[in-house]
Amino acid sequence: MAEKPRILTFLASGEARLLVGMLLSAHYTVSHAGANSSLLETVRAHAPEMILVDMELPGTSGLEVVCRIRRDPLYRDLIIVGLGALEAGGMDKVALVAGCTGFLAYPLQPEPFLNRIRGFFQGERQELELKEHLQYYRLFSEILIEKLETRLDALERKTQVLEKERERQDNLTLQILSSLVNLIEAKDPYLRGHSARVTRYALALGRRIGLHQEDQDTLRRAALLHDIGKISIDLREINKPGPLSEEEWAIIRQHPDTGHKILSPIHFLQDEALVTLYHHTRHEAYGGHPEIPPRLRTLTRILTIVDSYDAMTTRRPYNNPLSQAEAVAELRRCAGTQFDPKLVEPFVEALEELEPLEGREEEGRRE
Ligand SMILES: [Fe+2]
Ligand SMILES: [Fe+2]
Structure with a gap:
């Protein structure tokens, strides 16, 4: 017995698949493509002699399915029959513009449906007049663009959700790092409140x-986290009375490098x-x-x-804090060597505008 011709369907609903299967299976081998199957791979795997495509497929468009199959030179002559509702204004003509061999309208009547399928297998083709082709080509483009826009909107919504989630995770990371800074400062009476000030x-x-604003945001995060590298310093050793040894200073001097090692693997804290x-x-x-980088030079100089x-105006184990006036005099003295001279005076002006902090004389730290 001769093998039955193979038909592959892309149908929108289980009911349609059941109906088409019942109507055709006596004469044809019918397979149905799954909703998520990869289009051309499925076509290749089934090697059908005819494809039936619903014009309204969930998540995509039957027109796109037809266009993509037709684009493959292997399937230029494959029989592709579109299915759809006739009341969907001109969909039968649009299906032909997209490359369908013919179009059959729902509801499917058993006898006429079988006859038409048989006819397509015998070489029947529905043709459009050139005038009609041009007229419906425009509608065809509009439908494709509309589908594309819908998909872009969905993609945009998805991107927004992902961005929000990423922002939430970044905030969480920042909160964890800030807690770490608080923990380091809480253990050291000379460091307490330093990063916040x-x-x-x-x-x-x-x-x-x-x-x-963008630089201010970077500056805020960098200022909050700049001494995070002090986590590796044994504070009991450093805060003991008396001057520090050269070895102890060397340990303290490592904290910017340690801080950089902690922060640099975090994608949104590269500048910081x-x-x-x-x-x-x-x-x-x-x-x-x-x-x-030039952009970061100003931020780094501000932080210095x-x-x-703050180091000068805070109590340390080995000396008393300077007054604001004394610390300003020291900043001015070192402008051009230790500090950027263009930033010292603006800082003095900014200081004058800031409210004095409560209880400063109780706090202390060693830089
Ligand atoms: Fe510091
Ligand atoms: Fe520091």
Whole structure:
């Protein structure tokens, strides 16, 4: 007995698949493509002699299915029959424009449906007049564009959801790092509140010189996290009475590098990691660091000034804090060597605008 001709269907519903299967299976071998199957792979796997395509497929469009199959030179002459509702204004003609051999309208009547299928197998083709072709080509393009727009909208919504989730995760990471900084500071009476004060001073100076919002945001995060590398310092050793040994200073000097190692693997803290790495760099030494990007130089120099100011005005184990006036005099004295001279005066002005902090004389730290 001769093998029955193979028909592959792309149908929108289980009911349609059941109906078509019942109507055709006596004369044809009918297979149905799954909703998520890869189109051309499925066609290749089944090697059908005819394809039946619903014009309205969920998630895609029958027109796209037809266009994609027809684009493959292997299937230029394959019989493709579109199915759809006639009341969908001109869909039968649009299906022909897309490349269908013919179009059959729902509801399917058993006898006429079988006859038409047989006819297509015998070489029947529905043709459009050139005028009609041109007329429906426009409708065809519009339908495809509309489908594309719907898909782009869905993609955009998905991207927004992903962006929100990423933002949520970034905030969580930042919160965890801030908690770590608080923990380091809580263990050291000379460090307590340092990062929060440095952040406050840095933002005041940033506002004074008119930094734009993006730089202010980077500065805020960098100021908050700049001493995170102190996690590797044994504070009991460092805070013991008396001067530090050279070895102990060497350990302290490693904290920018340790901070950079902690922050640099975090994708959204790349700039902050660099500002942290260079936050103890002297102004006059920048020439030796061409690797610091220009945008970050200002942020790093701001941090150096406000960090030193906080160190000077805070109690340390080996000396009393300087007054604001004394610390300002020290900043001015070191302008051009340790500090950027263009930033010292704006900082002094910014300081004058800031409310004095409560209980400062009780706090202390060692930088
Ligand atoms: Fe530091
Ligand atoms: Fe610091």
